[in-house]
Amino acid sequence: xxxxxxxxxxxxxxxxxxxxxxxxxxxxxxxxxxxxxxxxxxxxxxxxxxxxxxxxxxxxxxxxxxxxxxxxxxxxxxxxxxxxxxxxxxxxxxxxxxxxxxxxxxxxxxxxxxxxxxxxxxxxxxxxxxxxxxxxxxxxxxxxxxxxxxxxxxxxxxxxxxxxxxxxxxxxxxxxxxxxxxx
Numbered sequence: 001x002x003x004x005x006x007x008x009x010x011x012x013x014x015x016x017x018x019x020x021x022x023x024x025x026x027x028x029x030x031x032x033x034x035x036x037x038x039x040x041x042x043x044x045x046x047x048x049x050x051x052x053x054x055x056x057x058x059x060x061x062x063x064x065x066x067x068x069x070x071x072x073x074x075x076x077x078x079x080x081x082x083x084x085x086x087x088x089x090x091x092x093x094x095x096x097x098x099x100x101x102x103x104x105x106x107x108x109x110x111x112x113x114x115x116x117x118x119x120x121x122x123x124x125x126x127x128x129x130x131x132x133x134x135x136x137x138x139x140x141x142x143x144x145x146x147x148x149x150x151x152x153x154x155x156x157x158x159x160x161x162x163x164x165x166x167x168x169x170x171x172x173x174x175x176x177x178x179x180x181x182x183x
Contacts, residue, residue: 008099014168018098027174028098032091034170038163039089039102046156047084050076054158077154083107087157103157116153122146 023031042053051058059076077083086105091098103114112119124144126132131140159167 008101014164014171018171023174023178025093027178028093029091031167031170031174032093032098032100035100035159035167036089036091036102038166039100039157039159040087042160042163043087043089043102043157044084046158047075047078052155052158053160053163054155056160059154060152077113077156083110083113083156086110102159112151113154114157115155116151119149119151121148 018028018031046053049056049058062076083105086107087102087110088104089100089102090104091100103110111117124132124146125142131142132144133140
């Protein structure tokens, strides 16, 4: 994966419970698929709520108004919806260990929006025209030296306490089923 990131979404309580349970690979795959669906659903909801799915903290507002016909009250991270559509989740099973990951996205800018950071200073040059011009500029210019930007963290991948509770419930259900098979 060239761009993007992965976040492990299992909490310590889920890991401890998984270690105690004698679950089959089928059980772990079922739990993993269920966990993936929770991560995908909560990530989609984070774009709707404009908030971190794990903490509920509202994302920082946009610093500048939208340009090129975008409305000034446009939602954060939803210019085109490309980032929201790219969010995925997966799980892996190694022996009796289950890992659930969210945030698998090929979008290069997904990581900086999830964790925040700075873009490097860079030069902006026109792509289709001979010069750059914007409202307020004194005259057209051939290039602009951009100082870089500070992007605030706007986590859109994670799992809430409710989501974790649902996942723990699924683990317990499979564990009860495993105990029933053993007797």
